[in-house]
Amino acid sequence: MTICPVDPVLCMALFVSEAPKTSLDDKTVRETVDRTLEQLGPDECYARAAEVFGDRPDVALDRIQWARELCARALAPSLSGAADR
Template identity: 45%
Template structure:
């Protein structure tokens, strides 16, 4: 099952001003995603992504690959550092 939140984050990073050549740090990626969501909302991000794929598909594919890989790396690191969860009592 695809991770909808990760896809939305990748779209927000895709339409942000952050460039792949900058090799942004995790904090910069999280900030860019949050600021882009605040500015455009998830639907606005998706609309901008669609426009870029329509206008510049050859560039958009590479940028989306970068955005997906970057979001996966940044947010999976964050989950790994979180405290382990315990099982729900109802499922014990």
């Protein structure tokens, strides 16, 4: 099991967003996470994620792995990339 170096709510926001499961660039990931959290808030993101995991665990597992990978790349704190954001 890998550990996601970002706040889990950020991953949940991407997970429940309307973003297609494609390779999004870092800027799009950040914008999507910000927009989703602004629209839904953290509690609703978690509630929607729980619903997907309950109804479609096969789909949910693949999508959360995708969201975690993209968030880790786009949102993880790093010394080298922090000034670029």
